[in-house]
Amino acid sequence: MKTRAISSDDKHLKRSLILNAARDLFLVDDRQLPAVAAIAKQAGLAKGTVYLYFSTKEEIFLALLAEEFAGLLSSIHAHLLNNVGEKKLSKKQKHELASSLIDAIADYLQSHPEFLRLDAMSYSVLEQNLSDDFLYAFKYELTRTLVDTGKQLDLALALENGRGVSLLLRTYALMRGLWQSLDYPEHLQKLLAHKMFEPIRPDFHSEVRLALGEYWLGALA
Amino acid sequence: MKTRAISSDDKHLKRSLILNAARDLFLVDDRQLPAVAAIAKQAGLAKGTVYLYFSTKEEIFLALLAEEFAGLLSSIHAHLLNNVGEKKLSKKQKHELASSLIDAIADYLQSHPEFLRLDAMSYSVLEQNLSDDFLYAFKYELTRTLVDTGKQLDLALALENGRGVSLLLRTYALMRGLWQSLDYPEHLQKLLAHKMFEPIRPDFHSEVRLALGEYWLGALA
């Protein structure tokens, strides 16, 4: 591709091109950020072009992660808006709301396999090598949306102020921790095929529902 | 320490020397495994010597992590042995046991700052570049101890078979997820000093107690 992205739309398009290429490659071989050369090739661009849109490799993947966070949170937000009326909920209704929320989250995770994979890289790999500005913008946006959604939750469940954010944070912690504990690379799966390892390899998607269920049960008690 | 580790004890000592050096350096600059050269220097050894005791850099840190896991699990195990009598516990007593267990865990985390730091590297960095044998041995030992401790828990709380392991796994997931969500490198801390970020930076050690408390409350309901 040698077309020049002149209009703002074109730029946005090319940015997406890169992000998609990066996501595709990452899904093929997670636990390792693909090389910039590979991303460029996959996107049909030159290496240098990638650097016109992102200033480090990590930026690409943090941008991808930001999208995922936004998606999950907006999904939760939407769910809350849909299911909240004006009247106060009964205890049972609250639990039902929590339960459906968990379903919404688990569904999102299932349909966005790259989310927690990327997320698992963020602590050790992704947040290196980023400009303060970019990192700040990421955290800023994330916090804003999170707090926002937290407030929705406060309203929906008649929680005390700030409780919603806390619940969301802990929910997030639990699901990312579970992912990292239960996702094994292929060769490890073979190694752990023996029955004795069964306790440490339940299916993630079932497990996350159960664990979140327990957590919310306690949290709402 | 003698210059040459001839006896098996001496060897074990030298191994520890390396592990300690590695831990020390890692604590100074976590999120990045120190170079083998640096570890060797810190331990007062030559690079090659390190490779007499470990066959890759990652082995060193996985060995360190193995020690931590062993420590935490034995700590839990001990706690269970101390606090379990023969009679069946009342519901209240069970919650008290859970609560004290959480304390034990949280105390361990507080006194072993390297544990969750290392742990956070294990998904993306640590489990690369290891021989299948070593990795298997690690998982084997970990699973064995985990299942063992899980059984103790089953007994102590009169749980159905296998429930204990599950509780431990989810507890672990929650604490590792929280760590990664709440531990910020220094420069990020400065960036996030503003009040608006308060919701995303509660103190880890308080937070882990609270979150685990909620989880166990729900799990034992």
Added chain:
Amino acid sequence: MKTRAISSDDKHLKRSLILNAARDLFLVDDRQLPAVAAIAKQAGLAKGTVYLYFSTKEEIFLALLAEEFAGLLSSIHAHLLNNVGEKKLSKKQKHELASSLIDAIADYLQSHPEFLRLDAMSYSVLEQNLSDDFLYAFKYELTRTLVDTGKQLDLALALENGRGVSLLLRTYALMRGLWQSLDYPEHLQKLLAHKMFEPIRPDFHSEVRLALGEYWLGALA
């Protein structure tokens, strides 16, 4: 040379730059492939640049050797084309042709001191650490040219089919064997200065003519 090799010609030029640097260094200290760092320095390039043109160090030297083979064989080829008329040669004329061929070969060796030096590394050092593709391409081209030249020889000397290749192969074997037997590194030369060692250190360039002369005499008998 431009700093950036953009056109295909420029690239070819830069490749040559590297090959020449490698050859120069190798001639200074044969029996040891120079380090890539040294080659890069000699060529006025960065180490990484070398790896843009060759994917392992050995590739560089095998490429060099390939050039030498091509040179020798084309030299032989040319010689045959020049000296072959349509009429059948008499026995004497055949021997004269052989003799002049030997001269052509020996002249080539004399003016390409790197050829047999490199060649002597090929068995034990050079053919390690090469991709199958590269090695195959090398052997393929070599075989093709060799067989081709062999056929010319068949024609020129009215040999039975395939005899020419065989003669060339044995000629090559003899000259490479002689080189390795008669080329001494400097410090060994001093060690073997005594008269008693004279029988094992005749001058290679005379010796190769004599030995090849004897061989061809027998081969054409």
Added chain:
Amino acid sequence: MKTRAISSDDKHLKRSLILNAARDLFLVDDRQLPAVAAIAKQAGLAKGTVYLYFSTKEEIFLALLAEEFAGLLSSIHAHLLNNVGEKKLSKKQKHELASSLIDAIADYLQSHPEFLRLDAMSYSVLEQNLSDDFLYAFKYELTRTLVDTGKQLDLALALENGRGVSLLLRTYALMRGLWQSLDYPEHLQKLLAHKMFEPIRPDFHSEVRLALGEYWLGALA
């Protein structure tokens, strides 16, 4: 083995132990000198012990090569002694002697597969890293025996003085050159399985007889 070699015989025995171990390992994976650690292990000795008998790794293999040379030359020597009477040989008888000599050589090569393999390492690898003394002793002994055998040849074939050595040297050159040209490591053999490569991979043991036959035919003409 922790026995001490006190008597001279014991020492000689232990030396042989090392040499045999080295030969065995080298035969398994030629084109690469085995590591000293491997040799020691194979010999049932400690690494340090090896260095009591040889001062560098290369010494071991040069000693091995020396044995081979001695074996070949003594084999030739013996052959000459057996087949030489006092009377002058006819031309035909001379050719018969040469022919049987070639057979003797080729037989030796066939029954000593390590000879030319080792020999092929001598130019580029083996003669590095040796003390002048050792190297000199090697060359001295070799030259002495060679000249000696050469003289026998002079006598047997009524050659002019020194011609025998020359013939032997060229014979050696041809056979080592052929070996290096025709011995392919396994993975290359697969690569060159195609019919087009047939001309460059005749069987060494047949080829060496034919080529030497031609050479001697010319040399005795």
Added chain:
DNA sequence: GATGAATGAGGTTTCATTCAT
């Protein structure tokens, strides 16, 4: 004499990023 623990020089290769074209 024998051992094997310790040494540390040495060189390859990768790849994120820059910048001349």
Added chain:
DNA sequence: GATGAATGAAACCTCATTCAT
């Protein structure tokens, strides 16, 4: 704006040899 050639830091691991025990 786009390209891709050039850069060069960074780090691993091997293994021959030494020497304390």
